[in-house]
Amino acid sequence: MELFWYIVLMIMLTVYIILDGYDFGAGIIHLFFAKKEKDKKAITNAIGPFWDANEVWLIAAGGVLFFAFPTLYASSFSGFYLPLIMILWLLIFRAVGLELRGQVHNKLWQLVWDKAFGIASLLLALFFGIALGNVVRGVNLGMVTDGSSTHEAHYFFLPLWNPTFSPTTEHLGIIDWFTILLGLVAVVALTIHGANWIIFKTNSDLNHKLKKTIFKLNLLLLVLVIISLSIWHIIEPNPFHNFIEYPWFWIFPIITFIGLFGLFKVKSFKRDGLGFLFSSLFLFGGLTTTVASIFPKLLPSTNTVNPSLTVYNVAAHEYGLSVGVYWFVIATILVAIYMFVQYRVFKGKMDDVGYGEH
Amino acid sequence: MEDMIFYDRMQFAFTITFHYLFPQLTMGLSLMIVYFKWKFLRTKIDKYNDAAKFWMKIFALNFAMGVVTGIPMEFQFGTNWAKFSELTGGIIGQTLAMEGMFSFFLESSFLGLFLFGEKLLGQKLHFLTGFLVFLGSWASGYLIIATHSWMQFPVGYEILENGKFVLTNFSALFSNPWLMPAYLHNQFASIITSSFVVAAIGAFYLLNNKHNDFGKLFVKTGVIFGLISSVLVAFPTGDWTAKNVAKHQPVTFAAMEGIFETEEGGSEIVLIGQPDMENKKLDNKIAVPNVLSFLTYQNWNAEIKGLNEFDESVHPTNVPGLYYSYHIMVGLGTIFIGLMGIAALQLYRKKLYKTKWVLWSLLFMLPFPYIANTTGWYTAELGRQPWLVYNLLKTSEGISPTVSSGNTLFTLLGFIGLYLLLALLFLMLAGKIINKGPETSNQ
Numbered sequence: 020m021e022l023f024w025y026i027v028l029m030i031m032l033t034v035y036i037i038l039d040g041y042d043f044g045a046g047i048i049h050l051f052f053a054k055k056e057k058d059k060k061a062i063t064n065a066i067g068p069f070w071d072a073n074e075v076w077l078i079a080a081g082g083v084l085f086f087a088f089p090t091l092y093a094s095s096f097s098g099f100y101l102p103l104i105m106i107l108w109l110l111i112f113r114a115v116g117l118e119l120r121g122q123v124h125n126k127l128w129q130l131v132w133d134k135a136f137g138i139a140s141l142l143l144a145l146f147f148g149i150a151l152g153n154v155v156r157g158v159n160l161g162m163v164t165d166g167s168s169t170h171e172a173h174y175f176f177l178p179l180w181n182p183t184f185s186p187t188t189e190h191l192g193i194i195d196w197f198t199i200l201l202g203l204v205a206v207v208a209l210t211i212h213g214a215n216w217i218i219f220k221t222n223s224d225l226n227h228k229l230k231k232t233i234f235k236l237n238l239l240l241l242v243l244v245i246i247s248l249s250i251w252h253i254i255e256p257n258p259f260h261n262f263i264e265y266p267w268f269w270i271f272p273i274i275t276f277i278g279l280f281g282l283f284k285v286k287s288f289k290r291d292g293l294g295f296l297f298s299s300l301f302l303f304g305g306l307t308t309t310v311a312s313i314f315p316k317l318l319p320s321t322n323t324v325n326p327s328l329t330v331y332n333v334a335a336h337e338y339g340l341s342v343g344v345y346w347f348v349i350a351t352i353l354v355a356i357y358m359f360v361q362y363r364v365f366k367g368k369m370d371d372v373g374y375g376e377h
Numbered sequence: 378m379e380d381m382i383f384y385d386r387m388q389f390a391f392t393i394t395f396h397y398l399f400p401q402l403t404m405g406l407s408l409m410i411v412y413f414k415w416k417f418l419r420t421k422i423d424k425y426n427d428a429a430k431f432w433m434k435i436f437a438l439n440f441a442m443g444v445v446t447g448i449p450m451e452f453q454f455g456t457n458w459a460k461f462s463e464l465t466g467g468i469i470g471q472t473l474a475m476e477g478m479f480s481f482f483l484e485s486s487f488l489g490l491f492l493f494g495e496k497l498l499g500q501k502l503h504f505l506t507g508f509l510v511f512l513g514s515w516a517s518g519y520l521i522i523a524t525h526s527w528m529q530f531p532v533g534y535e536i537l538e539n540g541k542f543v544l545t546n547f548s549a550l551f552s553n554p555w556l557m558p559a560y561l562h563n564q565f566a567s568i569i570t571s572s573f574v575v576a577a578i579g580a581f582y583l584l585n586n587k588h589n590d591f592g593k594l595f596v597k598t599g600v601i602f603g604l605i606s607s608v609l610v611a612f613p614t615g616d617w618t619a620k621n622v623a624k625h626q627p628v629t630f631a632a633m634e635g636i637f638e639t640e641e642g643g644s645e646i647v648l649i650g651q652p653d654m655e656n657k658k659l660d661n662k663i664a665v666p667n668v669l670s671f672l673t674y675q676n677w678n679a680e681i682k683g684l685n686e687f688d689e690s691v692h693p694t695n696v697p698g699l700y701y702s703y704h705i706m707v708g709l710g711t712i713f714i715g716l717m718g719i720a721a722l723q724l725y726r727k728k729l730y731k732t733k734w735v736l737w738s739l740l741f742m743l744p745f746p747y748i749a750n751t752t753g754w755y756t757a758e759l760g761r762q763p764w765l766v767y768n769l770l771k772t773s774e775g776i777s778p779t780v781s782s783g784n785t786l787f788t789l790l791g792f793i794g795l796y797l798l799l800a801l802l803f804l805m806l807a808g809k810i811i812n813k814g815p816e817t818s819n820q
């Protein structure tokens with residue numbers, strides 16, 4: 020049962036990153052590349068009718084985490100208190116920027132909300148990468164100092180940073196050079212992803228330029244991925260142990276690289292959706308590879324006193340997990356239907372949706 | 378430790394109070410928009426479709442506010458109430474996860490279609506998407522109230538040795554006797570909010586002598602919906618919820634009603650008075666003898682235990698706050714019935730659109746349903762104190778053990794600043810939409 024919910028949760032989080040990821044990416048493109056009003060409109064049209072439903076994947080994943088793994092939910096949400104609340108604030112700015120810019124026809128007003136939307140998207144991408152970094156690196160569970168826990172074994176609290184910015188000391192912070200590195204990977208990957216979405220959903224003048232940009236960004240992404248992989252052993256001395264134990268896990272890194280290399284060919288694609296497919300594969304592969312490498316851990320402990328949080332020691336009770344399956348299956352079928360209808364109605368290019376122009 | 382609890386509570390209270398300002402309009406207004414759309418399909422009179430389109434603009438803005446302030450709510454169980462989440466997550470996590478899966482997906486997928494898909498979909502399907510948005514928001518209310526009901530009246534659980542609550546009976550969460558009365562009460566209360574908003578905007582147009590056709594339509598629709606929902610909120614649903622409290626939380630009931638002493642031969646109903654906690658009595662009281670006993674037990678002489686009969690350790694932590702909240706809600710409810718009754722009478726006599734003082738009253742009533750809804754929730758929440766899960770888990774035992782008070786104060790201040798900005802933007806933009814008024818389609 021725990022395993023079932025673990026897989027469900029990971030799928031939901033991955034879907035969230037793939038879907039809302041293109042919104043963040045579009046926001047970053049909006050911030051750095053969209054100069055003309057027409058380009059900006061194209062971008063908001065491409066994500067307008069979707070972003071809210073995409074964000075629901077985060078809420079729903081949060082709900083499933085709460086119900087299936089309450090101890091992990093409690094421990095990680097209180098431990099990562101500050102960044103989580105900041106993510107909430109950024110999500111608010113993102114939404115407000117997107118929804119309100121069209122409500123008043125005034126240059127300054129639109130400039131302010133454009134920047135709010137763009138900067139919030141950029142920071143969100145960075146924060147989600149940093150979050151992933153924290154999960155892989157682990158935390159000081161039980162807040163051990165001098166060999167003994169100062170709190171219950173599964174609670175912790177991290178400040179935003181510590182002066183050393185080192186991922187290997189006893190005094191960890193949310194931001195250190197390792198998590199920042201993953202943050203950068205996320206920013207670049209999601210920018211590419213967002214660009215692909217815009218190419219896929221619009222006929223804007225930007226498309227041609229974006230294809231070139233994707234190529235360059237993809238080179239950068241490749242470099243960042245190689246750096247991350249080559250320093251991974253600092254965080255996890257034995258990074259391959261799971262891939263040796265469960266050889267089929269290799270499928271995840273393979274998918275990642277298919278995605279990454281597919282993206283280099285973006286300029287020659289005949290169909291505009293293909294680039295989006297490859298960047299989705301990259302995100303899917305990257306996330307699954309990372310969580311697979313620490314499985315069954317969900318949040319590793321960096322001390323030797325308290326055990327890591329794993330799929331097995333944070334789950335809710337058996338009965339609740341089993342009844343949950345019934346309603347979850349029904350709900351999933353419904354969600355699939357909604358998504359089908361939604362993407363069906365808004366299929367093809369969306370340049371004329373007129374988003375936000377009431 | 379005290380500070381930690383205090384800031385956590387302030388943050389939760391502030392953010393949920395602000396959040397709930399929006400869903401109450403969402404739920405009620407979606408019903409009224411569906412009504413306008415339905416009228417249009419039946420009569421093919423453009424006015425109804427234009428009315429629906431106008432309210433959809435307000436709805437979209439309001440909905441966006443509900444969404445952005447709702448997400449922090451979901452996260453805060455984990456960030457600020459970690460111990461509570463850890464211990465009860467196996468139970469309330471069920472209903473909260475169901476809310477995400479069943480209602481938020483429904484609402485958010487079809488809202489986009491509803492707002493931007495009229496041309497693509499055609500009128501019938503467009504009506505359907507509106508209906509689905511309505512359904513989603515009401516399902517969300519249902520699952521939230523189910524969660525809330527479990528905290529007021531826990532059912533279907535077992536407590537393990539390590540203090541964790543585990544679910545033993547899923548269907549008990551939904552057959553909880555607290556749930557249906559509270560849900561219906563709350564939903565009618567949210568229809569009240571939307572009716573008063575619609576009527577107030579209508580009155581605004583009539584008094585301004587602008588958009589008169591729409592003004593009449595809005596006032597009429599608002600008054601009819603408003604009268605029905607105001608009556609239903611008080612009776613039977615308010616009555617049911619009050620009886621539940623009397624039965625399952627007698628201390629809370631005594632405090633809510635301001636009854637300090639048990640009276641032989643039946644209790645009076647307090648209309649006005651100020652609780653004096655130092656001397657355990659009610660000052661300057663105006664009360665009607667025996668009515669409370671009758672309302673609660675249909676027996677003029679039934680005994681109702683006074684607050685002084687319970688040990689102080691089980692008293693609600695903020696008796697005056699609880700008492701005032703409850704009396705404000707009930708008092709406003711009475712005024713709503715009165716005003717809507719008069720307005721409906723004038724409507725029936727075909728004089729409403731000319732009776733200036735009623736139109737002015739409708740306009741000025743606009744904020745009061747919000748106050749009634751908020752004080753209603755304060756009644757429920759303050760009444761539950763000092764418990765998080767009634768009789769089982771104290772509020773002080775539910776907070777996050779590792780989050781320091783300085784950090785909570787920081788985020789509380791951040792929320793206050795951010796929400797003030799949101800409130801300003803909302804008022805400004807809603808004002809703009811209202812001032813511009815509905816547009817008539819010229820077909």
Ligand code: HDD
Nearest residue numbers: 078400403440443444447448450451481485514517518521
């Ligand atoms: C009885 C009604 C009611 C109450 C008491 C609450 N809400 Fe709410 N909430 C709604 C009714 C609602 C709604 C009408 O369904 C909203 C408004 C906009 C929306 O999307 O749904 C909503 C929005 C909303 C959202 C955003 C959904 C989205 O993105 O579409 C979240 C995460 C929550 N709520 C969570 C909560 C939590 C955790 C609450 C309790 C502490 C809470 N709400 C109280």
Ligand code: HEM
Nearest residue numbers: 386389390393394397521522524525751754755758762772
């Ligand atoms: C079903 C949904 C709700 C749930 C699950 C819920 C849960 C909680 C929790 C966990 C707390 C913190 C502990 C405490 O201090 O009591 C709380 C407090 C509070 N809630 Fe709710 N709440 C809900 C809805 C609401 C709504 C809609 C409002 C108001 C509009 C509200 C108003 C408050 C207030 C004012 C407090 C602070 C109480 C105090 O300071 O003593 N709640 N609630």
Ligand code: HEM
Nearest residue numbers: 559563566569611615616618619707710749750753754757
């Ligand atoms: C006129 C008679 C009314 C009575 C007798 C009444 C009764 C009650 C009672 C006893 C509660 C507390 C339930 C609990 O502890 O959970 C409550 C809660 C509440 N009331 Fe009322 N009420 C009345 C009018 C109103 C009005 C006019 C509104 C708003 C327009 C309103 C909105 C609410 C809300 C939102 C809650 C909290 C949610 C809930 O638990 O249902 N009530 N009401």
